[in-house]
Amino acid sequence: MHATQCHNKKLEVHPPRSDLRAPAIQVSGLTKSIPTATHRVDILRGIDLEIQLGEFVAIMGPSGSGKSTLLGLLAGLDTPTSGQIILDGEDITGLDEDRMALLRGRKVGFVFQSYHLLPTLTAEENVLLPYELTGGNGSSGISDGPKRARELLESVGLLDRRDHYPVQLSGGEQQRVALARAFMVRPPILLADEPTGNLDTENGKHVLELLISLNLREGTTLVLVTHDEALSSRASRRITLRDGRIVSDERENAERATEPRP
């Protein structure tokens, strides 16, 4: 605990230098078990993984294999039972809630299967939220938040709906707002958990195209959980989980995939 805190402070003072870039995500010996009333559920049984900056990784696997749990751990939304996670050079294991939240705000964008927009905010305000939460232009390097929010809304085709509340938007539209929100502060890492799972084929395809194009444009590291074979074939890397273990990890020809960020 103490060690990680010191470690953490140091890292906050010295952000990783661009010429000597650490991998976007480093995971070693990661396990997650949950004690239930009757027995212990071992959800993740030892994951070792390294994802480079700018990679597009698809995570596949049957339902219940631990994909969502893994993604949640990567985003620091839960604490692992054992193992270590390093995000963009920062060790997040054992970070307290607030440091974790701050780090997430800067480094991780998240797209959920069920959108999770704040029902009390309009589309535009939802997109703007991460920018406001990270303290405006200071740390995110974005000079004009509202302008960027509108640009993002435009690129997901919802500029004219920016004053609408989530309940006034369809599922596909809500997910597009969620996409715009995830890219708002240019996080180096984007995690997406079955973002099309709740959508029909048409809308799902649209959302996915947007996700991939935004990802290319922003040069983000993308980790995407999906069941879609066709989609996964567009990824630079396919990792398959089963029963909480990685059972396969295949890379495409590296030509289009791992272009480091400019």
Place this chain on the structure above:
Amino acid sequence: MPNALPSRDREGVGILNFSWATACKIAWRESRSSSFKFLFVILAVAVGVGSLTGVRGFSRAFHEMLLSQARTLMAADLSLRVFELPTPQQDSALAALSRLGVDRTWITETVTMASASVEKPPMLVSVKAVDPKKYPFYGEIRLSPPAPLSRALTADTVAVSDDVLLRLNLKVGDSIRLGGQPFRIVGEVTYEPDRMLGTLNVGPRVMMTRDGLDRAGLILPGSRAAERFLFRLSPNSPGIEPVRERLKATFPDALIADFRESHPLVTQALNRATTFLSLVSLITLIIGAIGVGTAMRAHIQQRMDSIAIMKCIGARSSHVMRIYLLQTIALGLAGGLVGVAFGLVVQRVFPSFLARYFELEPTAHWDFVTAAQGIGIAVLASLLFTLPPLIGIRRIRPSLILRREMEETKPDWPTRFAEARASLLAGATILIGFAGIAMSFATGTPRDIWRTGEYFAGALVISFTALSAVAWLMLRVLKIASRGKLPASVRHGISNLYRPGAHAQSVLVALGVGVMFTLTIYLVQHGMIAEMNRSSPPGMPNVFLIDIAPKDRDAVLDLVKQQRGVEGAPEVIGTVAAKISSVDGQPVDQMNLKGFARRYRSPRSVTSAAAMPDYVDLVRGRWWDSASGAPQVCVDEDAAKILHIQPGSEMRWAISGREVQTRVACVQSIDSVHLSSRVEFIFNTSALAGFPVIYYSSLRAQPSTVPALQEALYKRFPTVTVVNIADVLQIIQGVVDRISQVVRFISMFAILAGAVILSSSVAGTRFRRMREVVILKTLGATRWRVSRIFSVEFLVLGAVAGLMGSLLAGGFANLLLKRMLDAQTSIPVVPIAVSVVATAFIANAAGWMASFPILGQKPLEILREE
């Protein structure tokens, strides 16, 4: 969206035999899955019911305590003063009453001369003959040296007050002569709580048995005696009112009073306390119901997803309603039970605290009616408040959950109206239900009960409408205001209030109504206590000097002023003995006067005044502009009623053998604490000029110094009679003080309960917040950041609710004070300011406490709940 299931549903293939048992099972299963949330609802209901039963229980216990103290001032439940001894028929009616369990004792009061021995000068004493085996029915007569009255008094003994000993230069154990017979003095009467009751209590007291009275031969035909019967009701005898009715029928001319009328101050204080206590009960009922209601509403709103899912898999609206109806009843019942238990614990624990700090000792007792009412109200309030959302079940589309999609547009006006009609209907049902409960709480005549219901419903409708309107307006204003340049978390906090699904309006209304009623209790309490203090100021006279000759007047006053322990200046009035000859031409002797009203046939003491004293309340007419001029008189209200006197009436008087003609200028009423209130007719000064005057004086002295004053006065002015009511007044003041303490305590308790319930209604928004907290955290908000956003939200919410609620409370309390308590009114600026701040603070603290545990939770757990 087209629904794939309804056809199946209609044919009944989906759920064929959906019995109540099945509904029960499903309701139970659902509550098991999220037991924490259900526990929360039960606790919220319990807090409401607990405060309600606690306050009601206390009210009852206090009321009984006050009544029992009031009884000691009469020494009985009822007193009957007769002017002739009972006829045989009347005797048999009394005997019939005693067979019904109404115990009775006979008291005779008269005045006579007493002396230490045959050769010593006698003095006038007032004799009270009692049956020491029965008298007093309540309280006790204390003697010094201490001895029970029943043993001390025999046919040969008497007990006397200290001034008898002083004036006749006797001590306990000596002999005193009454009616030529010797009696042994067994003790000094130090405490006689019902002394004020007698009409012949002016002189020093001699208390004796009836046998002694007979032996002294003091009562001869035509002698001046007052006969009284005291009654005590047993638990299984008829109540006060029926007994009173029977006595009235048997003794049409007699003066009947019950223990609530032993002294005007006590009567007034008791009446006010009774009104106030039932008011507080009603108000805690509303606040409690709001607590129950908001908890249940929040609960049902969270169940909406489950309801949608059930409809998806083929449940009909009626099935779903059944499930949630059962769940509501179960929750209400559980909350009610826990609450009643909680209320009982409070009542058990508090008395020891009360005894220590408030000198109140209510007897807490298991009150089945209150408990049943509490549980009934919990269930009823739960049902009534969940009715509107349950009616709304019909409208929930299954698509809500399947596609997480919603209509893009609002429904058009006719549809909205149709939907609102159901809610309005439910609202009306709620109102009628509660007015009914309120009426079941009320006491008094059917008209009073009816009026209680009306007031109650009126207050509810007005406050809810006003609050809803202001809440709506407020949210509009906030929406516009938040467009300005504000820090992000302030803007976010404020916008949380007016966004769709924020429920701010309902919380605002609940909070506002709560504040309104809680503050109303405080304001009414405050006004009432102020009024009680006004009518019984601490400087109220407790010593009266009677028969001061004009030549002694200044010397007596000087002597009094030099005495230690005398507080303030003595009040003096000069009186003239005047007999009424006729009113508007009708001679008094020909008027049909009964019982005590016959006093107007004898000379009365009257006084004169130039300017109107500030304690005079003019009922009708005008006070004279100048004291000189034609004779005018201002008449006491009661006398005016008996003698049919109006302003403008002509009264003829016989004063010292002279005929005086007066015009009636006004009808007045004077608070009984003032000396002038004992004089029913006030003339203008010129009317009484030249007539022989006797002065009366009243003053306030520390009770312990009164004997010294008496002695000093007796030595220099033996003809001046000193009436010492210091001890009696102390008892009365004690009862009045106790009443105000009860009122203070109960209102404090109710305010506390109100605060707790308000907190729980804010805390009830907790589960709604979970998802928001998690999303904010996922997007990078720290706990501090999230709590800042919420703080702004709660502070604004609390301050606005506090402002609206307290403004309404100001109006409402003034209305109540005026209508129900006859008290003065004012605009309570400070209390309003304090309530605004306090509500903001409470809302913030409660919201914070409720949200704090969520802040630390791992986001993934909650996100998985989706």
